[in-house]
Amino acid sequence: METLSRPTSTTGESAETRAIAIQTTGLTKRYGKDVLAVDDLDLTVYEGEIFGFLGPNGAGKSTTIDVIMDYVRPTDGSATVLGYDAQDETREIHERVGILPDGYGLYDRLTGRKHLEYAIALKQSDDTVDDLLGRVGLDAAAADRVVGGYSKGMMQRLALAIALVGDPDLLILDEPSSGLDPNGVRLVREIARDHADRGKTVFFSSHILSQVEAVCDRVAILNRGRLVAIDSIDGLRDALGTGSTVTLTVDAVPNSLTLEELAGVSDVAVTGRTIRVRVDEATAKVDVIDRIRDDGAAILDVTIEESSLEDLFSAYTGDAPPRVDASEVGR
Amino acid sequence: MTLVTIWLTIARKEFADALRSRMIWGIVVIIAVMTSLSAGISLLVPDVEGGAEMAIGGASQFAGLLVPIMALIAAYLAIAGERESGSLKVILGLPPSRGEVLLGKFLGRSGVVAIGLALGFVVSGVVTAVLYGGLPVGAFIGTTVLTVLLGVSFVGIAIGISAVTATRARAMTLAITAYLGLTLLWDLAPNAVHLLVTGQMPGGVVPAWFLLLQGLSPTGAYNALVQWLLLGGGTAVEARIGGPAPSYLDPAVFLGILLAWAAVPLLVGYLRFRRADLS
Numbered sequence: 001m002e003t004l005s006r007p008t009s010t011t012g013e014s015a016e017t018r019a020i021a022i023q024t025t026g027l028t029k030r031y032g033k034d035v036l037a038v039d040d041l042d043l044t045v046y047e048g049e050i051f052g053f054l055g056p057n058g059a060g061k062s063t064t065i066d067v068i069m070d071y072v073r074p075t076d077g078s079a080t081v082l083g084y085d086a087q088d089e090t091r092e093i094h095e096r097v098g099i100l101p102d103g104y105g106l107y108d109r110l111t112g113r114k115h116l117e118y119a120i121a122l123k124q125s126d127d128t129v130d131d132l133l134g135r136v137g138l139d140a141a142a143a144d145r146v147v148g149g150y151s152k153g154m155m156q157r158l159a160l161a162i163a164l165v166g167d168p169d170l171l172i173l174d175e176p177s178s179g180l181d182p183n184g185v186r187l188v189r190e191i192a193r194d195h196a197d198r199g200k201t202v203f204f205s206s207h208i209l210s211q212v213e214a215v216c217d218r219v220a221i222l223n224r225g226r227l228v229a230i231d232s233i234d235g236l237r238d239a240l241g242t243g244s245t246v247t248l249t250v251d252a253v254p255n256s257l258t259l260e261e262l263a264g265v266s267d268v269a270v271t272g273r274t275i276r277v278r279v280d281e282a283t284a285k286v287d288v289i290d291r292i293r294d295d296g297a298a299i300l301d302v303t304i305e306e307s308s309l310e311d312l313f314s315a316y317t318g319d320a321p322p323r324v325d326a327s328e329v330g331r
Numbered sequence: 332m333t334l335v336t337i338w339l340t341i342a343r344k345e346f347a348d349a350l351r352s353r354m355i356w357g358i359v360v361i362i363a364v365m366t367s368l369s370a371g372i373s374l375l376v377p378d379v380e381g382g383a384e385m386a387i388g389g390a391s392q393f394a395g396l397l398v399p400i401m402a403l404i405a406a407y408l409a410i411a412g413e414r415e416s417g418s419l420k421v422i423l424g425l426p427p428s429r430g431e432v433l434l435g436k437f438l439g440r441s442g443v444v445a446i447g448l449a450l451g452f453v454v455s456g457v458v459t460a461v462l463y464g465g466l467p468v469g470a471f472i473g474t475t476v477l478t479v480l481l482g483v484s485f486v487g488i489a490i491g492i493s494a495v496t497a498t499r500a501r502a503m504t505l506a507i508t509a510y511l512g513l514t515l516l517w518d519l520a521p522n523a524v525h526l527l528v529t530g531q532m533p534g535g536v537v538p539a540w541f542l543l544l545q546g547l548s549p550t551g552a553y554n555a556l557v558q559w560l561l562l563g564g565g566t567a568v569e570a571r572i573g574g575p576a577p578s579y580l581d582p583a584v585f586l587g588i589l590l591a592w593a594a595v596p597l598l599v600g601y602l603r604f605r606r607a608d609l610s
Contacts, residue, residue, distance in 0.1 A: 031608075063610070069424055072608035091426055099424040103610070105417030109351055121340045122425045162421060 019047040019083075021170050021201040022068060026077035029063050029225075037063040039225035040077070045203060047082075047169075050196045052216030053205035056317055060225040061205045062102040065174050069099055082169055095123070098168035100159050100176050102205075108148035112138060112158045115147065116165065125166035132161040137187055152179035160191065170201045177211050189215045209313050223317040236316075245305045246277045246288050254295040262287050273300075337427050338435040345439025349405070355447045358401050362451025365397055366390035367458040374462060383463040384561050387474050390455055391557045394478045395550045398448065399514050402485030403506045406440040410493040411502035414609060423609070433601050437490045444482040449475060473560045477589075481553040484592040488513075488549075491596025494604035517548040536573040543579055549592040552585040559585075 022045040029038040038060040045051045055061050066072040068079050070090045079086040081093045106115060116129045133143050136157040147155065156179045163171060173192065177185045192202045192215050206212050212219055213233055220230040229236055250273055259268045259277055264284030269276045277288050285304060292299060349355050370386035410433065413419040422432060452475040460466040488509055496502040521544035525533045533541060546555040558567055559582045568576045578584075 066608075066610050069420075071420060071423065072610055073606065091428060094424065094426045097424075099420075101417070101420040101424055103417045104420045105413070106421065107348075107418055109348065118340075118344055119421075119425055122337065122422070122427055124336075124426075159421070163424075165425075 020080070021045045021047045021049075022051075022079070022081055022203060024064065024067075024077065024079045027064065027067060027074055027079055028076040029060075029067060029072065030075040036225050038067070038074075041222075041225070041227055043220060043227060043230070045201065047201050048196065048199055049217040050192050050202040050204060050215050052212035052219035053203060053222065054209060054212055054219050054313065055207060055222035057207055059207075059222040059317075061207075061222055062174055063225075064222070065099075065102065065172060065203075065205060068172070069094075069097070069101070071101075095166070096169045097172060098163035098165065098170070099172040100156075100163040100174060102174035104159055106147045106150075106155055106158065109146055111146050112143035112150070112154075112161075115158060116143075116161060119162045119165045123166040127165055127167070132164055135164060135191065136161040137184075153181060153184050156180055156184065157187075160188070164191070168200070170203065171195050172203045172205075174205045175207070176204065177206065177208065185211060221313070221316050228316050244279055244282070244285065246279060246285050247303045247305070248275045248277070248289070248292060248299055249273055249301040250275060250292065250297040250299055252297060254292070254297045257292075257295055259288060259291055262291055338431045338438065341422075341427060341432060341435025342439035342442065345409070345436055346442050349440070349443040354405055355443050358405070358444065358447030359450045359454070361397065361401065362394065362448055363454035365393050366452065366455035369393040370455055370459045371462055383459055383466055384470055386459050386463060387467070387471055388557065388561050390452075390459070391474050391478065391554075391561075394448075395481070395553055395557075396514060398444075398478055398482045399485045399550060400510055401447075402444050402482045403489045403510055405444050406436070406486045406489035407493055407502050407506040408499055409436040409440055409490055410604065411496045412493075412499055415498050419609060429605050430601055433490065433494055433597070433604060436493075437487060437597060440490065441483045441486045444486050445479045448479050448482050452478065470561055474557055477553055477556050477560065480586075480589050481549060484549040484589055487593030488596045491598075491600030494600030497607075513548050514550045517551060518545070521545045537571060539572045539574075539577050539580060542568065542572065543584075546580075546585050547588060549589055552588040552592070555580075555585045556582055556589070 022043065024041050024043045027038055027041040027043075028036070030036050041060075041064060043064075053061050053064070063072065067074050068081055068086055070086055070093075073087060082096055084092045086093065110118075112133075113129055116127075116132055120127050120129070129143070130140065133140060138154065138157045138161065142150075142154060143158075147158065150158070156176070160173075160176065163173070171192070173188065176188045180188065189211070192204055195202050196217075202215075204212060204216060216233070218230065218232050219236065221228050221236075253270055253273060253275065257268070257270070257275075259265055259275075262284060264279050264281035265277055265288065266280050267276075267278035275292070279285055279288065289299060289302065367390075369389040369392065373386045373389050410419070413422070419432075423429065427435070452471075456466055456471050456475075459471075489506060492505045492509060493502050496505060521541050522533060524544060525531075525537070525541055529538075542555070545551045568580055572580075
């Protein structure tokens with residue numbers, strides 16, 4: 001995880017000292033009798049953090065955001081945003097929140113510029129269109145064309161610019177990187193970071209873990225409508241014990257290999273002159289190398305592989321096929 | 332931002348969209364051509380007591396059929412289309428409430444239909460004046476205003492339909508149903524009731540309630556009001572029912588019916604749309 005200039009959240013900090021940006025309490029959303037899109041979700045996002053909202057497609061991420069934005073009404077439970085009730089104080093929320101919704105559309109016959117002028121008028125902000133265009137990397141010539149001719153990436157940038165209108169206290173990005181090239185993906189991260197650096201909150205939903213890993217202070221993992229984990233990425237890694245794999249090539253494997261006695265080592269496998277050691281704690285890596293030398297082998301090569309977030313993710317969400325989210329069926 | 336400016340902003344955008352899509356010019360041209368033609372046709376029919384009033388009456392008959400379908404087309408996708416495309420999520424993610432979106436759309440589209448109809452009528456008014464060598468200005472302006480009201484009623488119906496449907500296809504089905512039901516089938520209903528009550532089809536003189544039944548639909552109310560305007564007060568009604576007109580055949584009643592057809596569907600649409608899940 002990258003070093004961030006602002007204070008990152010720590011799980012131990014007491015809730016009273018930090019203002020809450022989003023809070024859901026027992027939030028449940030049922031579509032019809034059979035589809036339980038969100039199931040008793042308790043979630044707290046603090047002001048000033050970049051919060052990653054992870055989960056496979058259909059896990060209920062968009063439905064949660066739909067309730068937060070009052071696009072849908074919860075079956076049970078409640079949500080507050082910046083201290084306002086999501087269902088009763090929608091105006092107050094929408095004046096302070098910017099959203100890039102999932103499954104949004106734009107007006108084909110309007111230019112990008114007109115879209116932004118409209119959003120600025122409705123939010124009564126004093127943004128200038130060109131500033132917004134600059135922030136999302138959309139050039140002025142493109143902004144003067146109608147959106148009907150835009151590529152997916154250009155539409156995504158424009159929608160992102162609309163979300164930024166009025167410099168919102170809370171920026172909600174639902175799958176912001178879809179349709180973007182690597183430059184665009186980096187841009188989304190920069191916007192999120194820039195926003196958080198100014199003390200604002202970013203709520204970043206994604207099913208692609210690498211995007212969240214790079215920017216988020218904390219993440220929640222949602223699966224089948226339920227919260228399965230909430231922590232920092234490092235915290236999740238520690239909790240799961242899916243550490244790293246140390247692969248060593250030695251001149252000869254010692255007869256008395258005592259690696260398994262080491263604290264933090266979970267598995268040892270020997271193939272020919274290669275020893276693969278799974279470690280759960282970062283400090284165990286050096287211990288492994290020292291112990292092999294003590295056992296009398298010369299080390300010719302060492303590689304260390306961190307377990308990927310994908311491993312982490314599948315450990316939490318299992319291999320179960322994602323349940324179809326009703327909000328995605330409707331489209 | 333105050334409530335007023337938000338829905339005004341939305342209404343203004345709706346209006347600008349209609350200009351851009353040339354929808355408004357379509358309305359102008361169709362109304363101008365069709366009403367001018369129907370005004371002209373009165374001249375060609377022999378033995379008909381001509382006159383500019385008759386020409387305006389003929390034009391209003393055409394308008395009674397055309398205006399509903401144009402207003403429905405102009406507005407039935409206003410909300411359902413945005414809901415299906417997802418642009419509604421962008422707008423509702425901004426400060427406007429659902430009620431303000433609904434109101435802004437109703438006003439914007441009503442403005443489009445009203446201006447389109449008024450311009451179309453101006454053209455046919457000029458044509459009528461040339462053909463008949465004069466134009467009864469009061470009757471003409473009155474008919475134009477009533478036609479605009481008819482258009483606004485159907486915009487209200489269309490926005491109501493658009494608010495209760497989640498897809499374009501459903502909105503279209505309901506809009507077609509509304510058109511057939513309110514303009515074509517409704518004419519049959521009073522006859523059927525007359526047949527049931529009296530055992531025969533309505534003749535030259537009909538009971539007063541028969542005229543009320545006819546005038547309960549937006550087009551029926553419009554026709555009643557245009558007749559009252561062009562044929563001189565209540566005399567035509569009295570001739571039709573063969574006696575003094577009861578108070579429920581007062582023009583104010585039909586005006587109320589016409590306005591209610593705009594307001595009630597809007598209100599029903601709002602109540603459903605306000606609580607709807609938009610995903």
